[in-house]
Amino acid sequence: MSDSREQILEQIKLQGDLVRQLKGAKESKEKIDEEVARLLALKAKLGGDVAPASQKFTLKTPKGTRDYGPQQMTLRQGVLDKIVQVFKRHGGEAIDTPVFELKEVLTGKYGEDSKLIYDLKDQGGEILSMRYDLTVPLARYLAMNKISSIKRYHIAKVYRRDNPAMTRGRYREFYQCDFDIAGTYDPMLADAECVKIVSEILDTLEIGDYVIKLNHRQLLDGMFEACGVPAESFRTICSAVDKLDKSPWADVRKEMVTEKGLDEATADRIGEYVRLSGGTELVEQLLADPKLKAVSNAVKGLEGMQLLLKYCSIFGLDKRVSFDLSLARGLDYYTGVIYEGVLKAESGSSSSPAKSAQQNGEPAEQATIGSVAGGGRYDNLVGMFDPRGKAVPCVGVSIGVERIFSVLEARFAASKVKLRTNDVEAYVASAHKGLHEQRLRVLNQLWDAGIKAEHSYKLNPKLLAQLQHCEEHQIPLVVVLGDAELAQGLVKLREVTTRQETSVKLEDLPAEIKRRQQA
Amino acid sequence: MSDSREQILEQIKLQGDLVRQLKGAKESKEKIDEEVARLLALKAKLGGDVAPASQKFTLKTPKGTRDYGPQQMTLRQGVLDKIVQVFKRHGGEAIDTPVFELKEVLTGKYGEDSKLIYDLKDQGGEILSMRYDLTVPLARYLAMNKISSIKRYHIAKVYRRDNPAMTRGRYREFYQCDFDIAGTYDPMLADAECVKIVSEILDTLEIGDYVIKLNHRQLLDGMFEACGVPAESFRTICSAVDKLDKSPWADVRKEMVTEKGLDEATADRIGEYVRLSGGTELVEQLLADPKLKAVSNAVKGLEGMQLLLKYCSIFGLDKRVSFDLSLARGLDYYTGVIYEGVLKAESGSSSSPAKSAQQNGEPAEQATIGSVAGGGRYDNLVGMFDPRGKAVPCVGVSIGVERIFSVLEARFAASKVKLRTNDVEAYVASAHKGLHEQRLRVLNQLWDAGIKAEHSYKLNPKLLAQLQHCEEHQIPLVVVLGDAELAQGLVKLREVTTRQETSVKLEDLPAEIKRRQQA
Structure with missing residues (x-):
């Protein structure tokens, strides 16, 4: 049941890096000692299969999880307080749901990622799984209680049996921090407010310059149709497009053609579109595009974008938002607008961060922080739970607080400021x-x-x-x-x-x- | 996998009671509708084994869990904010730990109750269990990080596969709210501060009159020894004494004699002691008691109580604390002072609550709320995790927030006050x-x-x-x-x-x- 030797060696390498990094940043002795202890514990694992008699097992938290000490909790609480303040400024109400759900509630909601769900042991009684996100529990809550409108926020831990790269702030147990608006309303009014909320949060946290990318699932589908993608391949091609934030077009094109059997001309037509980004002028250009003009979904998506951009402009977000045709987002359940808040690479003293990163032989932290918020419209999820299929349209946003914590923790580690963890007067x-x-x-x-x-x-x-x-x-x-x-x-x-x-x-x-x- | 017919019928009965109660209290339509929907869902379960085609399964939260809607969250947040304020007034720092632990961490810490632990399914990798309390994770955290002193609070959900009586505010998923002081200090200084903290919290929450019962595990052991209980039976006799808050002496005596094989004279000697409660005068009386005087553990426990009562007196708690020899507490790991905050039954217009309850054919809610805080000293738990057995003495208190929520929810349901769940200006x-x-x-x-x-x-x-x-x-x-x-x-x-x-x-x-x- 314990990790393989390779895994332990990899953990020791990562932990060693962390300790060196903390020492370099002149972190507190307490923190360094903590991490050194973890390193020693890892090394002890290699000492042989039999643990010393005095200690029955290695003291550790489960893989992909961590404790939060007072320093981390203080930082975390400060961030969450600011986020809640923004949620409340927009009339948000809090709810909470159990950490596990009936397994059936989660089944069929996450596509391929379902294999990452933690299941509980069958100890008699119901079959349970740990929640994978806060969106499906919200949909279950709305359907179960027949609530047709709510503006709710929910801050809680979710669980994914992912292979985490913990040094990048990814964990198997992590906080999500969601704000959603459910209800039958007029187009884009709630959607634009979610974009405003992301912008207020990223402003108040002062974690650096950012852009909020916007796109529309209907436009993506229309664009695929216009390019000649068969309807049954829309979702799989969409998930290939989703990789454009991490991979160059050449790789994504190869996946489309080689793995997903798209013909080359179709892939190239997609390639033309997904490199486009801009503002209302781009929407107008695309509305005049002969191929897209002919596809009803594309026109509807573009008209939605036009309205969204207009409302965003009223909210003073012209310089914050970017209509970006490469934005696809992984989850299947989105039906309308999708968005993603992305931290921009910090322009340091050296040339470009990506370039200086390559000099170090690894990607620069700032260049790869990437998405710190994401969301979109999902109008059909609640209906999946309602006995009569009654839909409750929803739009929402999830703040990537773990990445935000990582950025701020790194900043504190680099500075000499020590956070106060008590309030004693x-x-x-x-x-x-x-x-x-x-x-x-x-x-x-x-x-x-x-x-x-x-x-x-x-x-x-x-x-x-x-x-x-x-x-x-x-x-x-x-x-x-x-x-x-x-x-x-x-x-x-x-x-x-x-x-x-x-x-x-x-x-x-x-x-x-x-x-x-x-x- | 679904509940048996009997269980569903029982649930329907309880849910029906709840709906009637809410209607009687003129609760909001939304809340009543919510609960009626649950009742209908339960009744639908009895319709036959095959669910209607339109609905694949009954929409519900797992057994023993519940959602918290905006009203409940507002109430809960208000209570937790007040509690945290008291914790911080005493210099507490926050920590958090993962919701699950390696199963080995929990093994052997809870005695018989271990059967109530939720296990996760073996999906490859580590074998995990949900945390059962926040005390064992604290001990693991201290040992793992070699922390020898901390004053920490931790507010989080814990999990017990208990058979819950939800109408009494008992759940399988519930919040614990702990404050603990770890470190090698002089006797009773930290212990008395925990009593002060309980008192400040119960005062600030204004949930009614209360008493904090105090006792000492060493005195209990010494008392058992003085009465002639064999050493190997101390823990099992202690857990019989623990039932005195719910059962009359006659029943406890019967359990000691019939089930646990204690001879009748020994049981009767115990019976003499456990009916005693009081203050410093009782300590002095017992220090002069010939049987106890001869037993070193009893004398040490009494001297500890004397010091604790003196410090409690300095903290202005004379009228709040009661030295009570019937207080035993269930958990094995306590080694010194133990305490329990108990809400007193409200003296209403009728005679005694217990009596009026019997007239209703069931225990009165106010009379059975009972314990709303508890804790004690556990000096050996951290050492169980340390490779060299290095001990870190600890004393702490856990606030029974779920019961407090239940009391306050009932009070709001009975009053006409509707809690505001948003802050919109x-x-x-x-x-x-x-x-x-x-x-x-x-x-x-x-x-x-x-x-x-x-x-x-x-x-x-x-x-x-x-x-x-x-x-x-x-x-x-x-x-x-x-x-x-x-x-x-x-x-x-x-x-x-x-x-x-x-x-x-x-x-x-x-x-x-x-x-x-x-x-």
């Missing part, structure tokens, strides 16, 4: 022995006044150790207790950064701390 | 046809100013429908657009509750809305 310290009960009394006074406060859980800690704790944990104030001052009803209040001390009356302490916090 | 409405682009422009202005705003996604919605939407969703302000005002650069700002309207210059609109929000 005041630390209560003893200047000498025998004061622990006094400390508890002062702490209780502070807590009851709503002040975030802590102390050493030792009876007689050294003053220096207590002050060091405050510096390490970036606690701004220390209340220093000493018999002499206490006898006069006083304590010392010390600012950690300036080391400035003031005497404060014990009864004034909470008010004084609050005053300092606001200053 | 202003709704942008059209007074007549043809204004949708103007609406988008105004919305964009509001969003860019950080104002929470929404509109109908219809081109030409009726004004009345738009105003009704605001009343239903408790949105305070409506911006009404009309050609006549727009020509002068004006919009109407309408207060939903008072129906008062004012003309506002378009460019002043964001500032005016913010001003109203603060007023």
